[in-house]
Amino acid sequence: MLLNLKECKICFPIFQKHPNLVYLDSASSTQTPQTVLDAVNDYYINYRANIHRGLYDLSGTATQKYEEARKTVGKFISASSKEIVFTSGTTHGLNLLASGVQNTLQPGDNIVLTEMEHHANLIPWQKIAKKKGMELRFIPMNREQRTGNSYELGVSDIENLIDEKTKIVSFTLVSNTLGTINPAEEIIARAKKIGAITIVDAAQAMAHMPIDVKILDCDFMVFSGHKMYGPTGIGVLYGKKERLEALEPFFYGGDMVRSVSYEDATWADVPEKFEGGTPNIAGAIGLGAAVEFIQSTGFDKIQNHETQLTNKLINQLNSIPDARIIGLNSEEKRIGVVSFLLKDIHPHDVAEILNRDQVCVRTGHHCTMPLMKKLGLPGTVRASVGIYNTEDDIDKLFASLARVMAVFK
Numbered sequence: 001m002l003l004n005l006k007e008c009k010i011c012f013p014i015f016q017k018h019p020n021l022v023y024l025d026s027a028s029s030t031q032t033p034q035t036v037l038d039a040v041n042d043y044y045i046n047y048r049a050n051i052h053r054g055l056y057d058l059s060g061t062a063t064q065k066y067e068e069a070r071k072t073v074g075k076f077i078s079a080s081s082k083e084i085v086f087t088s089g090t091t092h093g094l095n096l097l098a099s100g101v102q103n104t105l106q107p108g109d110n111i112v113l114t115e116m117e118h119h120a121n122l123i124p125w126q127k128i129a130k131k132k133g134m135e136l137r138f139i140p141m142n143r144e145q146r147t148g149n150s151y152e153l154g155v156s157d158i159e160n161l162i163d164e165k166t167k168i169v170s171f172t173l174v175s176n177t178l179g180t181i182n183p184a185e186e187i188i189a190r191a192k193k194i195g196a197i198t199i200v201d202a203a204q205a206m207a208h209m210p211i212d213v214k215i216l217d218c219d220f221m222v223f224s225g226h227k228m229y230g231p232t233g234i235g236v237l238y239g240k241k242e243r244l245e246a247l248e249p250f251f252y253g254g255d256m257v258r259s260v261s262y263e264d265a266t267w268a269d270v271p272e273k274f275e276g277g278t279p280n281i282a283g284a285i286g287l288g289a290a291v292e293f294i295q296s297t298g299f300d301k302i303q304n305h306e307t308q309l310t311n312k313l314i315n316q317l318n319s320i321p322d323a324r325i326i327g328l329n330s331e332e333k334r335i336g337v338v339s340f341l342l343k344d345i346h347p348h349d350v351a352e353i354l355n356r357d358q359v360c361v362r363t364g365h366h367c368t369m370p371l372m373k374k375l376g377l378p379g380t381v382r383a384s385v386g387i388y389n390t391e392d393d394i395d396k397l398f399a400s401l402a403r404v405m406a407v408f409k
């Protein structure tokens with residue numbers, strides 16, 4: 001049984017403004033439900049003030065709501081609120097981590113990533129590796145006989161790849177280009193054996209599957225609010241308390257200090273140590289509301305619904321002789337982020353014609369240029385589903401793709 005989607009779409013005002021919108025770009029950014037908009041507006045209209053500083057009631061309310069949001073986010077991933085740092089998003093979190101751990105790294109050490117990383121989990125490490133004289137290693141995708149690539153990581157080799165010189169293992173839980181769910185448990189277990197720091201980029205996972213950091217047992221995890229029905233410009237860095245305590249701060253300034261003299265400063269406790277300056281207060285409160293929105297729907301329903309839509313998408317693509325899926329062909333080990341190509345039509349041409357029918361998809365390299373190069377592709381068309389999509393949306397996508405093929409026949 002599909003979720004009652006009429007009701008679900010009604011929760012998102014954008015679909016009332018644009019009743020014919022077929023939004024299939026949730027991997028890029030999800031739409032925002034009314035409850036999140038209300039929470040953000042509530043802050044601006046009813047209790048806007050800075051946090052942690054004012055002794056007046058408005059500031060007290062703002063502080064209380066901001067800290068409640070931290071608790072809500074913490075509970076969502078089974079972490080304590082002390083382990084939740086608000087950031088501006090996944091990119092901020094990864095840069096903070098790369099900068100924060102660098103003093104513990106030595107020339108000759110190595111950092112292990114995967115072949116499917118978003119640039120946000122690649123470039124910060126490239127910078128640190130160059131600065132420190134370290135090696136970057138990549139967990140490769142399995143080879144597959146027919147197409148050459150399996151679109152899955154080959155973990156049989158990680159015993160060799162992650163060795164005594166590995167200090168950081170940082171990987172995406174779900175590929176934003178292929179939709180593959182990576183074998184986090186195996187990677188983390190191997191990294192733990194040799195004492196490397198483990199970092200999970202959960203940007204593409206948070207809205208689609210339950211995550212328990214206690215079970216995952218990673219040291220750090222990062223994600224973005226705007227990919228999980230929350231506001232833009234807010235994200236989270238989760239870290240085990242002792243790991244956060246050992247990390248250097250990234251931003252220096254107000255609200256992150258214990259004491260300051262003209263010559264020196266000491267830092268506040270975690271998580272404040274990482275939240276220098278006035279944070280995105282409304283964003284954090286909105287993210288708390290987004291978490292409550294996901295929880296009130298429930299991951300059982302979300303996964304069931306999105307799997308059905310993904311299967312429909314994959315089956316229909318498979319029924320088009322000229323279509324090629326760039327990713328796993330089954331519902332297992334993947335989410336509803338589906339990359340594909342149509343004949344030799346350039347992805348941008350596909351997207352432009354889809355746009356005329358108000359069908360929104362993403363095209364290009366999806367911020368994974370090295371992966372595209374490895375696959376020998378200029379880019380892909382990527383359709384990605386969210387909680388509000390319906391079977392009708394998938395039908396409209398394929399009606400529009402038929403028009404693309406008619407133009408380029």
Ligand SMILES: Cc1ncc(COP(=O)(O)O)c(C=O)c1O
Pocket residue numbers: 027028089090091092118120121172174175176201203204224
């Ligand atoms: C896997 C992955 N990591 C990192 C990012 C960067 O996220 P943000 O732009 O919200 O910082 C994205 C965004 O698409 C992503 O998909």
